[in-house]
Amino acid sequence: MNATRHLTSDEIVERVFPGDDRPAAVPEHLATCVACQERVATLREAWLLDRGAVSGAVDDLPAAFWEAQAAATMAVVRAEAPEEVAVADVRVFASRMRGILRHPALAVSSLVAALLLVAGLSRLHSSSTALVVRTAAVKNSETREKTPAPVTDASDDELLVSVDRALEDSSLAGFIVEETL
Amino acid sequence: MTEDARAAKLSREAEILSRVVAGDVDAFEYFVTTYQKRITRFVYTLLRDSTDADGVAQDVFVKAFRALPEFKGQSAFETWLTRIAINAVRDHVRRRKPVVFFSELRDDLNDDGPELPAAFDPADGTSPERDLLSRDIRRRIAEALVALSPRQRAIFVMKHYEEKSIAEIGAATGLDEGTIKSHLFRAARKLRERLEDLR
Numbered sequence: 553m554n555a556t557r558h559l560t561s562d563e564i565v566e567r568v569f570p571g572d573d574r575p576a577a578v579p580e581h582l583a584t585c586v587a588c589q590e591r592v593a594t595l596r597e598a599w600l601l602d603r604g605a606v607s608g609a610v611d612d613l614p615a616a617f618w619e620a621q622a623a624a625t626m627a628v629v630r631a632e633a634p635e636e637v638a639v640a641d642v643r644v645f646a647s648r649m650r651g652i653l654r655h656p657a658l659a660v661s662s663l664v665a666a667l668l669l670v671a672g673l674s675r676l677h678s679s680s681t682a683l684v685v686r687t688a689a690v691k692n693s694e695t696r697e698k699t700p701a702p703v704t705d706a707s708d709d710e711l712l713v714s715v716d717r718a719l720e721d722s723s724l725a726g727f728i729v730e731e732t733l
Numbered sequence: 734m735t736e737d738a739r740a741a742k743l744s745r746e747a748e749i750l751s752r753v754v755a756g757d758v759d760a761f762e763y764f765v766t767t768y769q770k771r772i773t774r775f776v777y778t779l780l781r782d783s784t785d786a787d788g789v790a791q792d793v794f795v796k797a798f799r800a801l802p803e804f805k806g807q808s809a810f811e812t813w814l815t816r817i818a819i820n821a822v823r824d825h826v827r828r829r830k831p832v833v834f835f836s837e838l839r840d841d842l843n844d845d846g847p848e849l850p851a852a853f854d855p856a857d858g859t860s861p862e863r864d865l866l867s868r869d870i871r872r873r874i875a876e877a878l879v880a881l882s883p884r885q886r887a888i889f890v891m892k893h894y895e896e897k898s899i900a901e902i903g904a905a906t907g908l909d910e911g912t913i914k915s916h917l918f919r920a921a922r923k924l925r926e927r928l929e930d931l932r
Contacts (some may be wrong), residue, residue: 571921605780611774
């Protein structure tokens with residue numbers, strides 16, 4: 553390079569925007585020419601301003617923006633996930649476990665309430681079972697009225713015994729005869 | 734980042750990835766929260782539109798999730814994500830500006846592009862003439878960038894805005910070193926054309 557001539561626009565742009573990772577050698581002219589140094593500095597300053605502006609415009613965004621962006625993105629992602637239901641179940645279970653660990657007293661009282669509820673329901677269930685049994689017994693007795701009573705029935709036995717005793721009683725027998733006559 | 738820290742991060746991400754692939758969708762949130770700022774910044778630098786950048790950045794993560802079964806772990810997840818971002822920006826630009834692309838973007842850039850954060854305000858400590866010149870050059874740089882092809886623009890931004898090495902750009906784009914340098918050279922030449930009258 554001619555050490556006496558000013559840098560071309562290409563050379564100035566190359567100084568600020570090198571096309572390689574390695575820093576380019578500083579031209580001899582640039583070390584001594586204030587005008588060329590000024591042109592390089594002005595371009596570099598403008599570039600840094602632009603870089604700072606675009607970077608700052610994003611970096612200055614509030615945390616709420618990033619939270620909203622992440623939430624919106626995850627909403628779309630979750631909507632597209634095929635195994636969402638299974639994962640959601642795991643998530644709900646995990647969050648409930650965390651809740652139990654955080655509030656043990658509340659968890660125990662909830663458990664007691666649940667047990668009481670189960671016990672109450674069981675009792676109610678057995679009562680309704682008894683009602684069903686009773687209803688069945690009534691139905692059976694209605695059926696029995698239409699059919700001859702079995703001889704083994706205890707109440708019928710008692711009735712027969714009392715009738716026999718009454719028949720054996722002569723006075724009562726004579727009364728009956730007299731009434732009949 | 735040290736080599737050990739980098740290896741630990743890669744190992745952790747591989748473990749999280751296997752969980753996501755196994756069906757733990759919520760685990761994917763790690764990648765969203767870890768890389769959303771970096772991807773949004775990258776996309777915004779390429780598109781120069783905050784609304785578009787937000788939408789495209791979200792799209793990048795959704796596309797990554799869909800393509801996760803195809804990710805073989807041959808590169809870092811971040812590199813793979815960058816490649817998806819480049820393709821997403823390219824698709825977005827093609828959809829958005831099918832015909833009159835550059836003329837519309839020129840109008841968009843007449844207001845000096847994105848607002849400068851206070852820390853980068855050139856009016857602080859420099860002369861008004863220099864401020865004006867800086868703003869003018871900055872506008873021209875932005876114009877030159879949007880005039881590049883999406884791939885060229887992505888390579889230029891990765892090199893000069895994200896300070897990635899040629900090898901890192903190669904990993905993200907799938908291009909060899911010579912092709913990347915060629916793109917960088919062409920991009921710089923277009924930039925120079927925009928700045929020609931500053932000679």
